[in-house]
Amino acid sequence: MDPVVANARAIIEQGSKSFAAAAKLFDQQTREKAFMLYAWCRYCDDQIDGQDLGFGQQSPAPDEQQRILARLTEQTEAAMAGQPTDDPVFAAFQRVFQISGMDRRYPLELLDGFSMDVERREYLTLEDTLLYCYHVAGVVGAMMATIMGVTDRPTLNRAIDLGIAFQLTNISRDVMEDAADGRIYLPRDWLLSAGAPVAAREFEGNEEAVFQVVKRLLDEADRYYDSAVHGIARLPFRCAWAIAAARRVYGAIGDQVRSQGADAWQTRAGTTTLQKLVMLVTSGFTAAGAVLGSHGEGPPRTDLWTAPPTP
Numbered sequence: 001m002d003p004v005v006a007n008a009r010a011i012i013e014q015g016s017k018s019f020a021a022a023a024k025l026f027d028q029q030t031r032e033k034a035f036m037l038y039a040w041c042r043y044c045d046d047q048i049d050g051q052d053l054g055f056g057q058q059s060p061a062p063d064e065q066q067r068i069l070a071r072l073t074e075q076t077e078a079a080m081a082g083q084p085t086d087d088p089v090f091a092a093f094q095r096v097f098q099i100s101g102m103d104r105r106y107p108l109e110l111l112d113g114f115s116m117d118v119e120r121r122e123y124l125t126l127e128d129t130l131l132y133c134y135h136v137a138g139v140v141g142a143m144m145a146t147i148m149g150v151t152d153r154p155t156l157n158r159a160i161d162l163g164i165a166f167q168l169t170n171i172s173r174d175v176m177e178d179a180a181d182g183r184i185y186l187p188r189d190w191l192l193s194a195g196a197p198v199a200a201r202e203f204e205g206n207e208e209a210v211f212q213v214v215k216r217l218l219d220e221a222d223r224y225y226d227s228a229v230h231g232i233a234r235l236p237f238r239c240a241w242a243i244a245a246a247r248r249v250y251g252a253i254g255d256q257v258r259s260q261g262a263d264a265w266q267t268r269a270g271t272t273t274l275q276k277l278v279m280l281v282t283s284g285f286t287a288a289g290a291v292l293g294s295h296g297e298g299p300p301r302t303d304l305w306t307a308p309p310t311p
Helices: 003-013 017-023 028-049 062-079 087-098 105-118 126-147 153-173 177-180 187-195 207-232 239-262 273-292
Strands: none
Touching: 003 017, 003 028, 003 239, 017 028, 017 105, 017 239, 028 062, 028 087, 028 105, 028 126, 028 153, 062 087, 087 126, 105 126, 105 177, 126 239, 153 177, 153 239, 177 207, 187 207, 207 239, 239 273
């Protein structure tokens, strides 16, 4: 295997087992592009959070994070400009950026999302939370759709919806872990209306009140998962199968958090290897039904967050 692709694959298989499992369903060309894109996303995220493949968070000091973000932005800009690099992660990103015809706004908007973390942005309303979800995950959905050959805006919007749904699920699963690091992504006005604390240090011991907000956020995620189905229907079958599987795996994580209630954060929600296998198989039927039954763009996206057009 090409060493650039092999390095990207190793990063994903260690740092994102759920994605690695779903990616097996792609055709080889799409799978390799997905590995190269996700390796860059994983690397940038880890650099900002002081993690190693998504684990062992030890956030650097804010001034150091700013320097890291500036370096990542510079390297990303250079890669998109076609400048040579000996960094395998940025070499992979450069390759997938060039061969996919990706809109350069999306990689830069992902870095803007990391900047929101560096700045310790406060999320006062659902709109604020959704903006964050767009930047750190919705744009990844758009980039993934691009490497699958999607160019039309309606389908890109559905891909963004799926990324937003994934991130809302992540927030719900990791709410206590994030609070321990001083981060709150739940809308402040929802916390206040539920009688939940708005200070991260007070989340522990108030799990029941926090869960009421998390349950509401998972209901919001379901709306974006439902919208995303109509984008899946417009993908080539193997791509549709892979994305349907990823949607089901993440949806199962949200369902697990919802079913466990205030005890959801005693252990990290996830799916077993057997559960993933079953979901991979059954998602094939979902994808087939969606692709064969696709008629146009699907129902209108009603009351869903929409990214502004490209400047």
